[in-house]
Amino acid sequence: MTDNLKLYTYWRSSCSWRVRIALNYKDIPFDPIPKTPEYKEKNPNGVVPSLLFPDGKLVIQSSAILELVDELYPQKPLLPKDPFKRATVRSICALIGSDIQPIQNLRVLNYVGETKQEWAAHFIDLGFQALEAMLIKHGGKYCFGDEITLADAYLVPQVYNAKRWGVDMSKYPVITAINDRLVELEPFKKSDPSVQVDAQ
């Protein structure tokens, strides 16, 4: 055991992946704790991620964790200082984190049943039309201009899901170009599901 932060995580969970990206980008050491059946006792919502601090404080919900991490560890900030720019970054995060990802996560898809492939592709497609427009307006090398922000931590897992569910990414050249640049960066490589301790 170490005094590191502990991240309750699951290799393929988009929301865990976002937090891994932020922690790795800021060079914050953490111990990943893969999701187990006992996990639900610690988190009333029963979902990863949650972040456990050495003093026992446990924080759930990726958006709340990411804001907290950026507040507590100001090195390499993931939100701009200007309030309106912050708002734009947060709106890109919310477009992915509220309008796209929750509707195509496994909990929902398992309930949808046999039409889940069509369901996931439909809602990711709808969301990506809006996202592509946002990134044309606000993006640069990355989602918001040329600096890494929280929005980039949301983008990469969502593009992975889009590909997994067969979305035609050729319709989204700006999303694709930004994602291609991000996945080459070291903190993003370290956060990829395929290299997690619980990867299958």
Add this chain to the structure above:
Amino acid sequence: MTDNLKLYTYWRSSCSWRVRIALNYKDIPFDPIPKTPEYKEKNPNGVVPSLLFPDGKLVIQSSAILELVDELYPQKPLLPKDPFKRATVRSICALIGSDIQPIQNLRVLNYVGETKQEWAAHFIDLGFQALEAMLIKHGGKYCFGDEITLADAYLVPQVYNAKRWGVDMSKYPVITAINDRLVELEPFKKSDPSVQVDAQ
């Protein structure tokens, strides 16, 4: 026309309602602009709310708007100063704003079709089990202790939706008690769908 903020809104939209609550709670004057067919041109995501500032800046996504409003108008803060307390408030917001509301909004329910009542009740119920546990732990008079926070702006519209879709609220006494206290407060009354200019 005034120099007020303009809120693109729809009377029954939960996300618009959250923003109305925050603006009314902080006594920030705003002109509501009900959603129209032309609206989609201003907002690539085609959904309300969006907040237009007198200098032409437009911010979308209720979570981003709410954070911005709390940053620009620090009177009657809607987030605690302590980072961990802020994180807890944000986690309650995210539980509603990412795990519950997006899965039972009209866009999704229209796609679900004839089983939409069962669908909505199922996912609200799942979310409310987690929310009740959170509010038992963190709530007081309101969602987080005895002060109004952003979490309260999320709660009231979500309880309205739960009742609309036939969720048995007797299973959630803490949610119910907090909601009952909130709806008696003036800023919450002014924000209710039934008193909006576009109410049907």
